[in-house]
Amino acid sequence: MTNRLTHLQTLEAESIEIFREVAASFERPVMMYSIGKDSSVLLHLARKAFFPSKIPFPLLHVDTTFKFKEMIAFRDQTAEDYGFDLISHTNADGVRDGINPFDHGSSRYTDIMKTAALRQALSAGRYDAAIGGARRDEEKSRAKERVFSHRNAAHAWDPKNQRPELWRTFNTRLNPGESMRVFPISNWTELDVWTYIYAENIPIVPLYFAKSRPVVDRSGTLVMVDDERLPLGPGEQPRLEMVRFRTLGCYPLTGAIRSTAADLPSIIMEMQASRTSEREGRLIDSDSAASMEKKKQEGYF
Amino acid sequence: MTLAIATPDTSLDLWLAQQTEKSLLRFLTCGSVDDGKSTLIGRLLYDSQLILDDQLASLKKESHNRTVGDEGIDFSLLVDGLAAEREQGITIDVAYRFFSTDKRKFIVADTPGHEQYTRNMATGASNADLALLLVDARKGLLTQTRRHSFILSLVGVKHVVLVVNKIDLVEYSQEVFDRTEADYRVFAQNLGFQTFAAVPVSALRGDNILTSSERMSWFKGSPLVPYLESIEVARDKADLPLRFPVQWVNRPNLDFRGFSGTLASGEVKVGDEVLVAASRKPAKIARIVTMDGDLTRAAAGQAITLVLDREVDISRGDVLAHPQAVPEFSNQFQAKLIWMNESPAFQGRSYLLKIGAQTVPATITDIKFRTNVNTLEQAAANKLDLNEVGTVTFATDRAIAFDSYAQNALTGGFILIDRLSNATLGAGTIEFGLRRAQNLTYQNFDVNKQVRAGMKGQEPQIVWFTGLSGSGKSTIANLLEKRLTAEGRHCYILDGDNVRHGLNKDLGFTEAARVENIRRVAEVARLMADAGLIVLVSFISPFEKERRLAREIAGDIRFTEVYVDTSLKVAESRDPKGLYAKARRGEIKNFTGIDSPFEAPLTPEVVLHGGEYEPPALADQLYDWLKI
Incomplete structure (x- = not known):
């Protein structure tokens, strides 16, 4: 046996150590489960961290009511297969007010059904640590975030007042009302995530694989018609196209790409050859250069 | 350099296997402001083709009115993440970047050059195998170059590459490069680096980054990226x-x-x-x-x-x-400490110390000296300010297992946490244990007032209440004690009830006895404060001379004289113990306010108006004033 770990083995071990630190240091941790590929990796790492014990905290899914149907089916099947404790939270006020991305715009819809919903769920659960799947390579402001990222009592992030983080010695201490966001795969890149999924044979939502799906083309963005709630313009007709998704979220806000990549090696291959960054498919980021940083200060994950 | 992209002639499976077999190198970039760190990292990302089309488009747009290279791009825009930084045009926090070649995956910590952010550099260095130290070819070695080198050595980075950047601005001069390298070699000879290399580059123009630059044929060393791909840093x-x-x-x-x-x-x-x-x-x-x-x-x-x-x-x-090689196990050790907080480190202060998975209360027992990070000179110090580095001794509440940092960074490095705010205040690297736990004699550890106070996390002091019987002294002292105790402070009340019945039961009420009474109470208060307590003394103490005596006995201990100014009429109407009634009937002699005078304090620190406010409000006033 060689003593040198590969970069994936190193990343895996470091992530496991972070999970264990959370379990050992906090009273009420929770893991954010977004059902995407990063969440699948996170879940896999959590299972490894605590084996043979079960994951010692619940998984929280913020259901905006506009997630792809296949995501919800995958979520419920995964919860059953692995037997973890799943909490699904929806902003009831938003549902009552009929908040949707079509009438209220993507930004307001996201604020209410995602950001506010997350705050509600975290406050209601009195969670002192929320584990998320954010990676530093995703976006500029995330590159500076700590692995253990402190939040004040209003769930807000103060980028100028972050705790220095040395070695793997994490300061996990909190005052009453404060909380921690923890990012075990901070140092993974998108390529790391995909090669790890490949190497470890981790199940992911089938939407990542190319398949013939009904879509409408809206100024270059392919929106999948996942149910009858998507309003169609005059003369707009869903067409079946071979598409897949690089990132998953609310179906009206997530653009598909034309692709024939139907298995993992083809996806990785296609990703390496493509010249567009991952978050481009997410419409919330394109508002302004600093929009993600602002959202994080307000409590968006 | 070949890119991390499959080519038609490699089979997909082979390529995927290669992806899972790469090694990992973590390095940090450091140097002074404007040496071009962000530009260098941007260049590395760009040259390894990790800049994607949409990023490139927005980059070109943003590069308008900025210094750009041949590609028309200001590469530093790629990595200057936070909005504040974009406004100020400087890097203020550690940013992590990722790129890979077919040999290695790299994690880059981009650390700030400004002095006030030295703590972030130490943070970036703590996880790095290697450091790229940038200097501007036009400026040569600066104070910050020296400071950063010292911090690298302190945090145990063993491999250093001196990147002489902006070489294009000195016409690719070999002489400038040779002089800079020679200067640095002299400076760094005692810093304990295992490997050292110097490379002349232009990050903006891409010279000597991926391949040897034609514009510097005099340079025979390896270009930067091939050097990073091949250097062996794994201290096994x-x-x-x-x-x-x-x-x-x-x-x-x-x-x-x-x-x-x-x-x-x-x-x-x-x-x-x-x-x-x-x-x-x-x-x-x-x-x-x-x-x-x-x-x-x-x-x-x-x-x-x-x-x-x-x-x-x-x-x-x-x-x-393993039994043949156990770590040190002790509650005292000497360490180097990098201070990272605006409020200074003091001898005698108590903190939480986290090392590995162990968290224990720990007290700085001695600041032996401070090291000037620019000159490496040592000087005596009684505190460490933000970004200062000192050599200190610690005592922990219970013994901990550790190694010297030089032997093992993961079992020899620790952080200090504030016991109230929970902020991370500093980081330390253990040099050696001062005492093995099985050896019961204490060394190098003077237990004194500062140390005891530090362990209690409070400033010991005496709060001296004076006023008529029934003025509300004890009631207010009790309320204050409750509030302070609820906040985790250690208090004790001395009053007539617990002193007259024991310690002073031999004393009567003659003038000499009253002076002796106060003297003893003041001495006990001083001892208690020396033991680390906040002492609340509630005595009528009617004479100015006695109160001055008490203040003198307290010496350098904080002494607050609190005059509870309640009129005789109000105090007598309360008469909680029926003493005024007895005095009026002549059953008690020498009773203050009746047949013995009360000398109102001339210069009390605090006056509480007992007739006008209720005791809880007065206790709050006093609490706010004391700021304990």
């Missing part, structure tokens, strides 16, 4: 003694008890005998458990769960080691 942690810090006790059911953690160093095999560093209890490794199946052996860096062959009392923070 597997060759160090076994250190397994127990992070989490894994107990899914009554039949399984495992100890989960990451091997900090060394190697462990099934059947090995191990010791718990603290209790010296031995056990053998029965199983090495992972979700992928049991292992027969595991090495440094692996996250595993150990099952032992017998019941041993082990909890989070314990360290397992």
Whole structure:
């Protein structure tokens, strides 16, 4: 046996150590489960961290009511297969007010059904640590975030007042009302995530694989018609196209790409050859250069 | 350099296998403001084709009105993340970047050059195998170059590359490069770097980044990226003694008890005998458990769960080691300390110290000296300010297992946490233990007022209440004591009831006896404050001379004279113990306010108006004034 770990083995071990630190240091941790590929990796790492014990905290899914149907089916099947404790939270006020991305715009819809919903769920659960799947390579402001990222009592992030983080010695201490966001795969890149999924044979939502799906083309963005709630313009007709998704979220806000990549090696291959960054498919980021940083200060994950 | 992209002639499976076999190199970039760190990282990302089309488009747009290279791009825009930084045009926090070649994956910590952010540089350096130290070819070595080199050495970075940037602005001069390299070699000779290389580059123009620059044919060394791809930095942690810090006790059911953690160093095999560093209890490794199946052996860096062959009392923070090479186990050690907070480090202060999975209260027992990070000169100091580095001794509340940082960074590095705000205040690297726990004599450790106060996390002091009987002194003192105690302070009230009945029961009420009474109370208050307490003294103490005596006895201890100014009429109407009535009837002689005077204080620190406000409001006023 060689003593040198590969970069994936190193990343895996470091992530496991972070999970264990959370379990050992906090009273009420929770893991954010977004059902995407990063969440699948996170879940896999959590299972490894605590084996043979079960994951010692619940998984929280913020259901905006506009997630792809296949995501919800995958979520419920995964919860059953692995037997973890799943909490699904929806902003009831938003549902009552009929908040949707079509009438209220993507930004307001996201604020209410995602950001506010997350705050509600975290406050209601009195969670002192929320584990998320954010990676530093995703976006500029995330590159500076700590692995253990402190939040004040209003769930807000103060980028100028972050705790220095040395070695793997994490300061996990909190005052009453404060909380921690923890990012075990901070140092993974998108390529790391995909090669790890490949190497470890981790199940992911089938939407990542190319398949013939009904879509409408809206100024270059392919929106999948996942149910009858998507309003169609005059003369707009869903067409079946071979598409897949690089990132998953609310179906009206997530653009598909034309692709024939139907298995993992083809996806990785296609990703390496493509010249567009991952978050481009997410419409919330394109508002302004600093929009993600602002959202994080307000409590968006 | 070949890129991390599959080409038609490599098979997909082979390429994927290659992706999973790469090694990892973590390095940091440091240097002065404007040396071009961000530009260099942007260049590395760009040249390894990790800048994607949409990023490139927005980059070109943003590069308008900025210094750009041949590609028309200001590369620093790629990595200057936070909005504040974009406004100020400087990097103020550690940013992590990722790129890979077909040989290696790289994690880059981009650290700030400004002096006030030196703590962030230390943060970036703590996880780095190697450092790129940038200098501007036009400026040569600066104060910050020296400071950053010292911090690298302090945090134990063993491999350094001096990147002489902006060489294009000195016409690719070999003479400038040679002089800069020579200057640095002289400066760095005592910093303990294992490898050193210098490379002349232009990050903006891409010279000597991926390939040797035609514009510097005089340079015979390796260009930057090929050097980073090939340098061997793995200090083989597997060759160090076994250190397994127990992070989490894994107990899914009554039949399984495992100890989960990451091997900090060394190697462990099934059947090995191990010791718990603290209790010296031995056990053998029965199983090495992972979700992928049991292992027969595991090495440094692996996250595993150990099952032992017998019941041993082990909890989070314990360290397992082989019996022939156990870590130090002590409650005193000397360390270098980098201070990272606006409020200074003081001798005698108590903090929480976290090392590995162990967290213990710890007190700075002595600041031996401060090291000037620019000149490396040592000077006496009684505190460490933000970004200062000192050599200090610590005493922890209970013994901890550790190694010297030079031997093992993961078991020799610690952070200090504020006990109230929970902020991370500083980082330390242990030099040596001062005392083995089995050796019971204390050395180099003067227990004094500062140390005891530090352990209590408060400023010991005397609050002296004076006023008529019935003025409300004791009521207010009691309320204040409750509030302070609720906040975790350690207080004690001295009043007539607990002193006159014991310590002073031999004293009467003659003038001489009253002076002796106050003298004794003041001496007891001083002793208690010396022991670290906040002492609330509630005595009528009617004479100015006695109160001055008490203040003199207190010496350098903070002394607050509180005059509870309640009129005789109000005090007499309250008469809680019926004493005024007795005095009026002549049953008590020399009663203050009736047949003995009360000298109102001339210069009390605080006056509380007892007739006008209720005791809780007065206690709050006093609390706000004291700011304990």
